[in-house]
Amino acid sequence: VVDARGRPDDPGSERELTERLRRRDEQAFRELVRTYQRPVYALVYRMLGDEEEARDLSQEVFVSVFRAIGTFRGDSKLSTWLFRIVTNHCRNRQKYLGRRQHGKRQPYEETEEQAEMTGGDATVLGERPPRPDREVEGRRLETAIQRAIAALEPEQRELVVLRDIQGLSYDEIQRVTGLPEGTVKSRLHRARLALKEALAPHVDG
Amino acid sequence: MGERFRAYLDDELEPAERAALDAQMAASPELAAEFEDYRRTVELLRALPLPEPPERFAERVEGRIRRRSHGRWFALEPRLRLPYEAIATVALLATMALLLLHVAPPLERPQLLGRCGDATVSAELDRVEAALAPWGELVAGAECWLGVTVPAAQAPAFREAFARDWPAWEAEPVGEPGGALRFVVRPRPQ
Numbered sequence: 001v002v003d004a005r006g007r008p009d010d011p012g013s014e015r016e017l018t019e020r021l022r023r024r025d026e027q028a029f030r031e032l033v034r035t036y037q038r039p040v041y042a043l044v045y046r047m048l049g050d051e052e053e054a055r056d057l058s059q060e061v062f063v064s065v066f067r068a069i070g071t072f073r074g075d076s077k078l079s080t081w082l083f084r085i086v087t088n089h090c091r092n093r094q095k096y097l098g099r100r101q102h103g104k105r106q107p108y109e110e111t112e113e114q115a116e117m118t119g120g121d122a123t124v125l126g127e128r129p130p131r132p133d134r135e136v137e138g139r140r141l142e143t144a145i146q147r148a149i150a151a152l153e154p155e156q157r158e159l160v161v162l163r164d165i166q167g168l169s170y171d172e173i174q175r176v177t178g179l180p181e182g183t184v185k186s187r188l189h190r191a192r193l194a195l196k197e198a199l200a201p202h203v204d205g
Numbered sequence: 206m207g208e209r210f211r212a213y214l215d216d217e218l219e220p221a222e223r224a225a226l227d228a229q230m231a232a233s234p235e236l237a238a239e240f241e242d243y244r245r246t247v248e249l250l251r252a253l254p255l256p257e258p259p260e261r262f263a264e265r266v267e268g269r270i271r272r273r274s275h276g277r278w279f280a281l282e283p284r285l286r287l288p289y290e291a292i293a294t295v296a297l298l299a300t301m302a303l304l305l306l307h308v309a310p311p312l313e314r315p316q317l318l319g320r321c322g323d324a325t326v327s328a329e330l331d332r333v334e335a336a337l338a339p340w341g342e343l344v345a346g347a348e349c350w351l352g353v354t355v356p357a358a359q360a361p362a363f364r365e366a367f368a369r370d371w372p373a374w375e376a377e378p379v380g381e382p383g384g385a386l387r388f389v390v391r392p393r394p395q
Contacts, residue, residue: 026279029270033263041258055259062266064338066278071339071366085339092343145249164250178356178385189211196246203245 014078021069033062036079039166040086046161047090048097049150057093061086076175083168083176087158094154141202148198156191163188210243333374333390340366341385350391352379360386 017035020028040061045054064085072081149157162168162176163184173184196203209226212218218226230237259265270278275290334351337343340363341355353376355363360378367376373393380387 024279029279030263030267033266037258037262038255041262042255045256046253054256058258059262059266059269063269063273064335066270067332067335068339071336071370073362081339088338088340088342092338141249142253145253160250164247165253165255167251178358180384185211186208189208192211192243192246192250195250196242199246199249200242202249203242 015074018069018072018074018078021066022072029066032065036082037062039079040082043083043086043161043166044090046146046149046165047087047157048093049146053093053097057089058086061089064089077172080172080175083162083166083172087162087176090158091154144202145195145199148195151198152191152194156187156194159184159188160191160195164192210240213240214244214247329374329392333371336370337390350389352387352389354382354385354387356385357381363388 017028017031021032037058041054041058044058044061045051048054048057061082065082068085072078149160152160158177159173162173163170168176170181170184173179174181177184179187209218209222213223213226230240271290275294276288330349330351334343337351337353340359341353343351343353364376367374367390374390375393376388376390378386379389
């Protein structure tokens, strides 16, 4: 059972899954990946903003989960522990990419022509409007939002993704990031203000 | 004003505080417009779709795990599983050895540079790095050691689990940056 943002919502089945994973049950591992692949991939993609990096790192996350499942004590939800691994991996990868000056690649620089070409397969925001021109507009907006998210400081980006995109509660975010509640809220607010400025042309009116 | 916008959206304001902010916005079109932009920004973020993972994602992860573990991580099934990875590795090494013997000139024996140059340590380091991922943020690393920052609240559990799972390695605390503990992780001196 998963919630609207793709996160599992059944503590009983989560406990049972954890036990089977500890026994290195191959089928349990497949269930884990099937259940969490979308939220994990989405989280990594929104944090890194690069499909290629997201493909690689989200696989690494599951490798780490499987290696470290024996150390999971069940003090928190499996999904919280999993998201903690994701954020740690993302922080490390961002540092690595920063050292290699990966930022110069500008992964969100999609041109208008590209947006129109990919419009047919595009995921659009909110309701799915039937008109192709609105689909293209939706894709342009998504690209603009992703670019604005990428321009945030990594510690702000992490909180925006966890709270506003992934829909985690403040309590879950504290458990994932290890940050105090006040820091989470004030940092999130500053991130939203920065995004408001960056997205002003899309927000006004 | 700022934090109150966030608290308003998260429904954290007391009724009196909420009413006061409503009154302020009713009296100030600029403030109301500012809040509306803030609310609309958050709405845009919440409406972002969750991208789909690439096709055959689960198979790719499974393949990666089998390669890294040489097929050992999954529990053995009742029937005997052929060690395909081991067979392939032996075949590859045998082919390379034949090629080297017949094509390449004899190589000088590589000089060992202490434990840091030890291939076993390098291979183990990769596994240690993966095991550290759930615990904290890797802050530095070299050929034979890693630095990791662990939230202070989790540090005792980390030390206990690390000592249990990696007896040949040690995690030495070297600093306390902002509510966390920083450890250097390396092989125990022999």
